[in-house]
Amino acid sequence: MATKEMRAVYAETLMELAAKDPRIMVVEADLMKATGTTGFKAAFPERAVNAGVAEANMVGVAAGLAAEGKVPFAATFGCFASRRAFDQFFLSCAYAKLPVKLVGTDPGVSAAFNGGTHMPFEDIGIMRNVPGLDIVEPSDPVSLKGLVQALAVSGRPAYLRLHRKAIEPIYKEGETFELGKGKLLREGKDLVIVALGGIMVAEALKAAALLAADGIEAAVIDALCAKPIDAGLIMDWARRTGAVLTAENHQAATGLGAAVAILLAEEGGVSFARIGIKDEFGEVGTQDWLLGHFGLTAAHVAGGAKALVAKRK
Amino acid sequence: MTKEETAGLETAAKEIRKRTIDAIGFLGVGHIGGALSIADLLAVLYFRAMRVDPAEPRMASRDRLVLSKGHAGPALYGTLALKGFFPEEWLHTLNKGGTNLPSHCDRNKTPGIDMTTGSLGQGISAACGIAYANRMDARDVFTFAIIGDGESDEGMVWEAAMFASHYKLDRLVAFTDNNRMQIDGTTAEIMGLDSPGSDFVAKWAAFGWAAERVPGHDVEAIAAAIDRAKARAAASVANGSVGGGKPTMLILDTVKGKGAAFCEGQVGSHNMNFDYETAKKAIAELG
Missing domain, CATH: 3.40.50.920 (Rossmann fold)
Known part of the structure; x- marks a missing residue:
């Protein structure tokens, strides 16, 4: 795989999965352009839900979708995913055993020009408190694709720390990945x-x-x-x-x-x-x-x- | 509605109250006030409005209920026991270690509970997701949600209000248990959302919902309001625009602790201690 924007890999992988698995959805809070999921919305309009600038409700809605058998990937900047919607994710998703995949983008210094307000240095620490949660941070486009595929079928809630920018591949195409394995x-x-x-x-x-x-x-x-x-x-x-x-x-x-x-x-x-x-x-x-x-x-x-x-x- | 049907629902509400008082009284402490205020609504929902099957609690074609004010769980447990979702004996296990009936609703523990709730404001959001998913999957089912008037202080409630209206979730029918009391005092004292000139009906209508005020202990009035909500949803289908209508919010004017003299109308009934003798007396008084 060539060097590629991670968000493009994320969106393409979800679209591939969604074509085969009708449960796959994306839920967003007015950041679809940032997350790169506008193509997903074009391909699957009803399965791309924009909650507006309302992260708590985005996660709550995702929980309801998951209660009806959907597999929602709910994405926003990592600072808001972890700090602003933590109680919603903790209770309505994780405690309720609903397989919502919360996606926190722009981890740490990759938030760059958005600065300290948007720079999550604490999201993993916050999320480590959630019992039984898978916390994933892929290192390149190949591992991102493999781990999104794994998350889609895990049946459990998860927190995905997603870089949006281009990252050089570390792994060869075809490498397989497993949750909990380095x-x-x-x-x-x-x-x-x-x-x-x-x-x-x-x-x-x-x-x-x-x-x-x-x-x-x-x-x-x-x-x-x-x-x-x-x-x-x-x-x-x-x-x-x-x-x-x-x-x-x-x-x-x-x-x-x-x-x-x-x-x-x-x-x-x-x-x-x-x-x-x-x-x-x-x-x-x-x-x-x-x-x-x-x-x-x-x-x-x-x-x-x-x-x-x-x-x- | 026939006189017999009304009488049947009133009896069901009374039986729900008895079970709620008994379960909490047997334990000695609990959220009695906000549980009793929704007994009449639960009677109408489970004995008239909702399609449910106790033998198949997760039946795909069932109507859903999210009790967003999750602390009123014991009233719902009393209803589900009465309806036959689980043995009546379970009610005396409320809050005991290993119970299937925790103080706040848990979808993984109790047959008939559709959503885990307890952190106020979250259930109404989940109800939006549930209604959205069912429309996606072309299931003609209703999602009902019950929130508290105190709960409505949560910003998330109004985020959900925007969402349901924007996505035209007309098979979402929500209720505000407007008992006018919250933990620290009356809602008028603490956070007056239902004040003259800026009341709940105006607020929900402003968010794009079909909103109306209903006497919350009048089973006939509650049933009629739900029928109107269903008719609006049916009309949107008839017009060829499935799900094109407004979500419904019914503001139920209720009394906290309704039906039990020891707690009725008391702010302190939100979560109160009372012994089993008090419970038995209150149950006897219900007749």
Whole structure:
């Protein structure tokens, strides 16, 4: 698959699914143009519901649709999906065991020019509180397609953290994906970097190359899911290397870093550090400036890895 | 409606009240006030207006009910037990660990409950989704929803009001249990949405709904208002524009705690303690 806007992949995948599965719907809150689902609406007018600028009602309506057997993908910016409609999603969807797929777009620094008001560094942390929820952040167009396909048939509610912008493919066409399963992208003996999402997996791979030049061999895992995390895969490489560094475009205290920290604390025996947003709000700027400002670049990941490996030794 | 039919519905309402008082009284605490205020509506819905089958609670062709004011669950449980959805003995398990009858409605626990509710404002949204999905699937069924007047303080209620009107969900028939009391006082004191010059009927009409005020303890009046809503929906089919009409909101003027002297008309009846002796006395007084 070529480099492609993630929102185009999201919409195309849903349209492919919808052509075969009449249950698939999209529900939006006046952001269809942003999410890229106007084509879906043109193809399936009745199955694309626009609730207007009313996120709480969007999620409530999605719950009602799901109660009648539909599989609604309800999308808005991640800040609003998580912060504004949390109670609706928690109760009417998750507690009610209704398979609404809540889609939060523009994760973390990818919100860029929309700035701190629109920059969700907390959505995974908020959603990790929902019992039994699948939380997914695909890292490239291929994993996005595969995981949307998996979500469509899971029968469970889910939170999908969706990048809208173009992202270079990491996986080859035809790679298969499973909810709750990560992927080992690179082997290495000195540490494992567990990365999440459309920015940080790519940065982690770049960091591994930087580290290799300095004689440090980093394994890289694409977490793909922030809940449940792939405990088996992560612990396997934690034990092989003795050092784990997480990397995420989200608050490290509540996101993937927190989930992996809990796993390691319970299993024990390895050194651990986190790359991610510290206890901070978002800012406005280009994505590249934000990556640098918040310490999310490959160089930051590589620096964190070196410090961790040095501490372990 | 014949005299016999009216009398039958009044008896059903009385039986629902007895079961509601008994279930909450057996436990010793619960949302008695807002449960009793909807007893007459539930009698009309389940013993006249709604197509339901206790033997097949999820029958596709059933009419749906979302009790958005989910804390009134015990009144609905009394109704469903009376209708035969589950054994009457279940009513004494209300709120006990492992029960199928939790304080607030749960679609995964209780046969006959169509939607999980409890966080105010959410049920009316879900009812919109349910009505929309049934129209999509060309099922000629009605979705009924019951909200509280206090619940109507929630912004989400008015988001749903916009939605149902915009999508012309004329098979959505909602009711406001207008008992004029909320937890902290009368609605006039706390948040007066039904005040002269800006009342509920005007508000819902302004949002594009067919709205009317109905005496909420008069089964005949409730039944007639529901019949009018159904006739409007049928007319939209006859005109070849399925679902082209307005959703309906019936503002039911009710009394909190109606039918039980120990709590009737009391703000404190929203969630109150009372012992089983008090319950038995109130049930006896209902006759």
